[in-house]
Amino acid sequence: MNKEEKLLQKIGIKNFEELLPPIPKELLFPQINIPEGKTELELTEYVESLAAKNPPVTSFLGAGAYDHFVPQTVWELAKRGEFLTAYTPYQAEASQGTLLALFEFQTMMTELFAMEATNASLYEGATALAEAVIMSRRWHQEELGLAAKKLLIPRALHPHYKSTLATYTVNLGVHITEVPYDRKTGKLDLAFLENALNDPEAFGFVAGQPNFFGVLEDVDALAEIRQKTKALFIALVNNPITLGILRPPGEYNADIAVAEGQPLGLAVNYGGPNLGLMAAKNLYMRKMPGRICGKTVDAEGKTSYTLTLQTREQHIRREKATSNICTNQSLCALAATIYLSLLGPKGLKEAAELTFSRAHELLDRLVALKGKAGRPLFEHGEFFQEFPFETQITAERLEVAEAAAGIIPGYPLSRDFSELPNTILIATTEKTTPAMMDQLTDFLQGNVIASEAKQSHKRGPF
Numbered sequence: 197m198n199k200e201e202k203l204l205q206k207i208g209i210k211n212f213e214e215l216l217p218p219i220p221k222e223l224l225f226p227q228i229n230i231p232e233g234k235t236e237l238e239l240t241e242y243v244e245s246l247a248a249k250n251p252p253v254t255s256f257l258g259a260g261a262y263d264h265f266v267p268q269t270v271w272e273l274a275k276r277g278e279f280l281t282a283y284t285p286y287q288a289e290a291s292q293g294t295l296l297a298l299f300e301f302q303t304m305m306t307e308l309f310a311m312e313a314t315n316a317s318l319y320e321g322a323t324a325l326a327e328a329v330i331m332s333r334r335w336h337q338e339e340l341g342l343a344a345k346k347l348l349i350p351r352a353l354h355p356h357y358k359s360t361l362a363t364y365t366v367n368l369g370v371h372i373t374e375v376p377y378d379r380k381t382g383k384l385d386l387a388f389l390e391n392a393l394n395d396p397e398a399f400g401f402v403a404g405q406p407n408f409f410g411v412l413e414d415v416d417a418l419a420e421i422r423q424k425t426k427a428l429f430i431a432l433v434n435n436p437i438t439l440g441i442l443r444p445p446g447e448y449n450a451d452i453a454v455a456e457g458q459p460l461g462l463a464v465n466y467g468g469p470n471l472g473l474m475a476a477k478n479l480y481m482r483k484m485p486g487r488i489c490g491k492t493v494d495a496e497g498k499t500s501y502t503l504t505l506q507t508r509e510q511h512i513r514r515e516k517a518t519s520n521i522c523t524n525q526s527l528c529a530l531a532a533t534i535y536l537s538l539l540g541p542k543g544l545k546e547a548a549e550l551t552f553s554r555a556h557e558l559l560d561r562l563v564a565l566k567g568k569a570g571r572p573l574f575e576h577g578e579f580f581q582e583f584p585f586e587t588q589i590t591a592e593r594l595e596v597a598e599a600a601a602g603i604i605p606g607y608p609l610s611r612d613f614s615e616l617p618n619t620i621l622i623a624t625t626e627k628t629t630p631a632m633m634d635q636l637t638d639f640l641q642g643n644v645i646a647s648e649a650k651q652s653h654k655r656g657p658f
Contacts, residue, residue: 251602254632258582258623259408259607260321260354261467262435262459264547265627267538270461274531282526288502295501298489298526301533308439308536309453310446311475315486317529318472318521321456322357325402325432326364327485327519328452328474332400332428333370334483334518340426344399345371348392348427350384352377352407355612357432375401382411382577382584386421393425404432405442409621410555410582411574415448422449428480435459436473438580440541440548445475452476461535462528471528481505485519550626555581558624558633562640569640573619582623584609587640590618601639 197205204211216224234242255263274280278293285291285298298316305314318324329347336344349361351374361372373392376385384403393401401421406412415431422429431450433439437459445453457471458464476484482505490504539547562569562585573584589597591610598604606620613619622636 253602253604254635255604256606256622256624256628256632256636257604258410259621260356260434260456261464262437262581262623262625263464263627264437264459264551264625266461266463266535269538270531270534273534274527279527279530285503288500292501294526295489295503297530297533299491299501300537301529302489304533304536305473305475308436308444309433309455309473309475310444311450311453312446312478313481313484313488314473314475315484315488317457317525318474318486319525320458320468320470320472321432321454322354322360323364323521324454324456324472324474325357325430326360327472327521328430328454329361329370329400329402330364330368331452331476331480331483331485331518332430333368335428335480336399336426338483342399342426343397345369346392346395346398347372348375348389348398348401349373350375350377350402350404350407352382352384352409352411353402353404353432354408354434377407377409377411380574380576382407382409382574383413384418386414386417390421390424393421393427398425398427400428400430402430402432404434405445406434406438406580406582408434409574409577409584410434410579410623411577412442412579415443419449422451428452430454433473435581437544437548437551440544440546441552442548442580451480457525457528457532460532462531469525469528471525471532483518485521547626551581551624554624554626554628555579555583558622558628558636559583559585561633561637565637565641569637570618573616581625582606582621584616584619585622585640586616586619588618588642589640594620597639601635603635603639605636605639 200212209215279297282291282294285294288295302314302316306312318327333344336342347361347365347370349358349372353374365372375389375392377383378385384407389401392398403413403415403418405415418429428451429449431445431448431453433445433453433455436455436457453473453475455473457473460471462469462471474484474486481488484505487503488505490502492500492502494500536544559572563572570585570587573586577583585606587594587605591608594605594608606622609616609619609621
């Protein structure tokens with residue numbers, strides 16, 4: 197009797213097939229049809245033929261993921277074997293390189309956000325925000341002894357962040373209230389926010405800078421509101437490259453700051469990988485999730501690095517853990533560290549200024565068309581790199597026209613904001629060229645839509 201037969205006998209069945217009835221028959225295959233192997237040349241030719249089926253696309257998508265320029269050096273270094281295969285630094289003596297890289301990452305993040313403490317990275321922006329909310333709730337309950345049941349978030353918050361928050365807090369007894377935005381400016385309704393924070397059960401409020409619409413909030417007014425409440429101010433930085441020219445959260449009295457780190461050296465890549473960033477005041481450091489790397493000296497007085505705080509469940513007793521996060525994005529954090537070290541403060545400022553100027557140049561071009569392409573949704577909203585634009589194209593026609601024109605003009609806001617039909621969120625980066633802007637203005641004026649019926653059958657929707 198072989199090992200398989202012994203296992204089957206132990207669980208009381210005759211053959212493996214008896215385990216399969218719960219699986220629908222249409223999902224079962226008698227064998228896996230793997231084609232014969234190819235040589236490297238044949239495989240390269242085949243993959244290139246698949247890639248050639250993708251027509252060139254000009255994209256103005258943003259909405260939380262941005263196609264910024266990534267210097268070639270970033271991934272030439274990050275893909276070195278000692279980095280690419282590094283794992284969780286359980287043993288400090290065997291992980292000094294990994295710990296050093298994470299320590300440098302933390303140092304850069306504290307400088308970038310002008311905050312006092314940073315952890316060694318989280319999954320991505322949405323879960324970083326969810327962890328910050330739970331951290332804020334924990335502070336109120338454990339340190340202040342207060343009920344922590346109410347959270348204020350913007351109506352103009354990324355829809356994925358909203359759904360992630362709902363998932364994380366569904367069994368915590370947290371009531372989430374949305375703060376509306378001003379329909380003229382796109383900014384938070386500060387009067388609504390301040391009034392809602394009078395509730396003693398409010399433990400935190402979230403504000404994006406910029407918000408999901410790309411609009412810049414009045415952070416000084418938010419700082420004043422924070423002074424009047426015990427609720428913690430969680431600042432969400434929609435794109436950390438904005439900090440090249442915008443004030444960091446630490447300068448407007450945010451208690452916790454979170455961000456999506458993808459623009460810092462990570463390509464868009466169909467939605468990943470991503471990198472969660474979190475920084476906070478020292479006061480809240482021991483409530484942070486994940487882990488914090490520290491710099492010290494060993495028994496011989498030599499500089500060494502260690503995990504100073506390890507509050508994740510794999511390191512300590514589960515009931516004492518601040519989060520059940522079981523890993524982090526160390527490789528992506530390394531890429532962000534290399535990216536920032538290559539650019540430096542001057543380069544980051546230049547990338548931010550170029551992005552800012554390209555966005556405003558594009559909006560000026562669209563406005564100059566005097567309504568032929570549509571109109572800006574907010575007449576007085578200040579913005580950084582993306583803006584909502586109300587078009588003359590319905591959402592249904594937009595999808596077909598995109599395929600015909602080889603352009604994605606923006607993110608359709610009607611998917612998540614029913615009050616904004618025919619409105620797209622247009623984003624630029626420093627890579628946006630005048631030729632790309634010309635293509636968008638032609639598209640929005642309808643110059644390519646007339647031929648959509650003839651061309652759309654040639655290319656499927658993207």
